[in-house]
Amino acid sequence: MVVLSVPSEVTVILLDIEGTTTPIAFVKDILFPYIKENVKGYLETHWEEEECQQDVSLLRKQAEEDSHLDGAVPIPAASGDGADELEQLIQAVVDNVCWQMSLDRKTTALKQLQGHMWRAAFKAGHVKAEFFEDVVPAVRKWREAGMKVYIYSSGSVEAQKLLFGHSTEGDILELVDGHFDTNIGHKVESESYRKIANSIGCSTNNILFLTDVTLEASAAEEADVHVAVVVRPGNAGLTDDEKTYYSLITSFSELYLPSST
Ligand SMILES: CSCCC(=O)C(=O)COP(=O)(O)O
Numbered sequence: 720m721v722v723l724s725v726p727s728e729v730t731v732i733l734l735d736i737e738g739t740t741t742p743i744a745f746v747k748d749i750l751f752p753y754i755k756e757n758v759k760g761y762l763e764t765h766w767e768e769e770e771c772q773q774d775v776s777l778l779r780k781q782a783e784e785d786s787h788l789d790g791a792v793p794i795p796a797a798s799g800d801g802a803d804e805l806e807q808l809i810q811a812v813v814d815n816v817c818w819q820m821s822l823d824r825k826t827t828a829l830k831q832l833q834g835h836m837w838r839a840a841f842k843a844g845h846v847k848a849e850f851f852e853d854v855v856p857a858v859r860k861w862r863e864a865g866m867k868v869y870i871y872s873s874g875s876v877e878a879q880k881l882l883f884g885h886s887t888e889g890d891i892l893e894l895v896d897g898h899f900d901t902n903i904g905h906k907v908e909s910e911s912y913r914k915i916a917n918s919i920g921c922s923t924n925n926i927l928f929l930t931d932v933t934l935e936a937s938a939a940e941e942a943d944v945h946v947a948v949v950v951r952p953g954n955a956g957l958t959d960d961e962k963t964y965y966s967l968i969t970s971f972s973e974l975y976l977p978s979s980t
């Protein structure tokens with residue numbers, strides 16, 4: 720088995736979710752279709768609620784920022800003028816969400832609405848999150864060795880907690896010391912990793928970030944965070960240069976902590 724030694728200065732392991740702890744197929748084949756199939760009904764049912772209105776406002780703001788992009792779908796402001804207008808408005812939000820999802824965009828606005836929509840599905844037990852089989856045993860071992868374990872995903876913190884709270888392994892939320900999402904910054908920007916270190920109360924070089932996306936690894940590395948790229952079934956392929964440059968692991972069990980036996 721390949722072994723990657725974790726540098727002794729590392730005290731925090733920061734984990735990406737999709738493609739790292741969890742198969743991309745679970746997100747693409749279960750979570751995302753749930754949104755596409757239910758977004759219209761969800762908006763119709765929850766439209767009057769404060770939370771739903773906040774989600775729509777955030778999506779509208781994002782749509783304004785996106786107006787220069789090819790195929791962008793605007794969301795008009797509501798004038799409160801009748802059922803026809805409401806129907807058109809809801810349809811615009813649906814089209815905007817579907818357009819963003821067709822590009823797998825990671826905007827905070829999209830991720831916030833998705834998190835709110837998944838809540839009902841997870842809480843009713845209709846969906847259980849999948850984790851690669853090496854994840855839970857490794858995280859337990861790291862924590863026993865004194866490591867802190869944090870999550871940094873484009874999925875909203877609320878969605879992250881749903882995944883860890885309702886998984887095929889049971890409720891494993893207690894294995895996580897804290898969560899970060901794009902509210903702290905995007906995963907391809909190095910400043911986000913500095914802010915995460917600051918929020919945890921450590922230096923960036925105390926963190927080891929595990930992700931499947933080399934653009935994220937590169938941003939983290941620029942902030943002096945240690946990185947390893949996780950190669951999982953179903954992940955996007957890496958170029959030969961990326962394979963040579965990055966430390967690669969195919970299972971969390973390949974990480975060796977100097978302090979552990
Ligand atoms: C944690 S919620 C579900 C996954 C999701 O929506 C997503 O965008 C995951 O992105 P990641 O940063 O974990 O690769």
Ligand SMILES: [Mg+2]
Pocket residue numbers: 735736737738739930931932
């Ligand atoms: Mg990922």
